[in-house]
Amino acid sequence: MLGFFISERLYPTKVYGEEGKRMSKLITCEEAVKMIKSGSRIMVGGFGLVGAPLSLIAALAQSEVKDLEIISNNLGEPGKGLGVLVRQKQVKKAIGSYFTSNPEVVQSYQNQEMEVELLPQGTMSEAIRAGGAGLGGFYTPVSVGTKIAENKEERTIAGKKYVFQEPLKANFALVKANKADQLGNLIYNKSARNFNPMMATAADVVIAEVDEVVEVGQISPEEIITPHLYIDFIVLKGGN
Amino acid sequence: MNIKQYIAARAAKELKDSDIVNLGIGIPTLVADFIPSDVQVFLHSENGILGVGPTPDPEHIDQDLVNAGKMPVTVLNGSSYFDSASSFAMIRGGHVSVSILGVLQIDAKGRIANWAVPGKSVLGVGGAMDLLEGSKKVIVTTMHTTNKGESKIVKELTYPITSERAVDLIITDLAVFTVKEDGLHLIELAPGISLEEAQQKTDAPFHIAGSFKKGKEVTA
Structure with missing residues (x-):
């Protein structure tokens, strides 16, 4: 009884829907993708296909949207994951660290069908973190004196050279987590975490694809990696 | 033991108890x-694992x-997972003791090229620059020459x-070779390799350390 009393106090009735349940963030992949317009800038989680929101990507591939600007470490594999969007020429520009694992990206780039901006992996992940954390960028020693730092501001701090990196933000972030609760608190699975937690902080609209949705309270506060305030919508893997 | 395993075994002898080690793709993975x-x-993997x-x-x-090579692995007791930004903060922040990397070319000052090939589209860098910049110690493992027999240790990088x-x-x-302020120092030759052969197959000039030794057979 006491537990019930406390939870009523902590979750006042006004945040509950008509039937006394909190409004769910759960939508279908189709509904999620309908929000995305051509020309959008989208962050997509994953290290290759590991930790990539494959159902959301598949729904995007079914849609008519094009001219997308994708921020992702890689662009999938030929015909897999984001590789499908490349093959269907839905991607106008890609920002990431390693695209050579998909020969179709190399081909599209050489055919001038797609622009590519390359960042060292640590610079890219930190730029996304900075974007979500309200920072105007940062100075990193990585890439000083290399091709990647050409045209970037260089500065010497305490005798060491650094280059300036602007933050990265996006219109949408499509992330993949293992489990969400009804509020949108997320936990990940093993190395499928990778870029997802940062991307969840750095976009106007954040959609999390998850394997499972559980009741609020079933994930321990100590375990939660992404607190729910970052998450706008949840879709179930394979869910339509 | 094949020649790549020989190189890997030699590199493994450089590791010390409780080192945090990042292994690149290729020969480094064999270490x-x-x-x-x-x-x-x-073992640290830059996609977010400590304790591979x-x-x-x-x-x-x-x-x-x-x-980080996208190959399936396991984790050991005491391992942890973290996101990519945290993983690269560990690397840039100097918390990784040793990185063992593959290489395309090494110059006379010990600087390396290992991410792009001239004349081809530059579409991948991954964590190569971060690891080289941030690791406390960097060891490169490589065949001395290319498949065409050209020295990978060059006066000036062309990559x-x-x-x-x-x-x-x-x-x-x-x-x-160890790398010092004044360039490369030969400290050891592999079994059966003469100083003349090493000199002939190395385009960059190098010093010969006073106490350089012929390598003993390295065994696993």
């Missing part, structure tokens, strides 16, 4: 097989558990440089 049993190191274990049997592959930071140790199938 894990040769770590002495009395040395406990912790051996490759799983095919029936125990977990699709969510891969290393795009990865970082202005020089590596600390170079281990090839022919020799071992």
Whole structure:
């Protein structure tokens, strides 16, 4: 009884829907993708296909949207994951660290069908973190004196050279987590975490694809990696 | 033991107990097989793992558990997972003791090229620059020459440089060099390799350390 009393106090009735349940963030992949317009800038989680929101990507591939600007470490594999969007020429520009694992990206780039901006992996992940954390960028020693730092501001701090990196933000972030609760608190699975937690902080609209949705309270506060305030919508893997 | 395993085994002898170690793709990956049993190191993988274990049997592959080469791995007791920004903060912040990397070219100052090939589209860098910049110690493992017999140790890089930071140790199938302020120092020759052969196959000038020794057979 006491537990019930406390939870009523902590979750006042006004945040509950008509039937006394909190409004769910759960939508279908189709509904999620309908929000995305051509020309959008989208962050997509994953290290290759590991930790990539494959159902959301598949729904995007079914849609008519094009001219997308994708921020992702890689662009999938030929015909897999984001590789499908490349093959269907839905991607106008890609920002990431390693695209050579998909020969179709190399081909599209050489055919001038797609622009590519390359960042060292640590610079890219930190730029996304900075974007979500309200920072105007940062100075990193990585890439000083290399091709990647050409045209970037260089500065010497305490005798060491650094280059300036602007933050990265996006219109949408499509992330993949293992489990969400009804509020949108997320936990990940093993190395499928990778870029997802940062991307969840750095976009106007954040959609999390998850394997499972559980009741609020079933994930321990100590375990939660992404607190729910970052998450706008949840879709179930394979869910339509 | 084949020649790549020989290089890996030689590199493994550089690891010290409780080192945090990041292994690149290729010969560096093989180093894990040769770590002495009395040395406990912790393998860091830049996609977010500390405490990488051996490759799983095919029936125990977990699709969510891969290393930075996207190959299936396991984890050991005491391991942890973290996001990419945290992982690269560890690297840039100097918390990784040793990185062992593959290489395309090394110059006379010990600076390396290992991310792009001239004349081809530059579409991948991954974590190469971060690891080279941030690791406390960098060891490169490589065949001494290319498939065409050209020296990989050159006076000046013709491939795009990865970082202005020089590596600390170079281990090839022919020799071992340390890198100092004044350039490369030969400290060891592989078994059966003469100084003349090493000189002939090395385009960059190098010093010969006073106490350089002929390598002993390295065994696992």
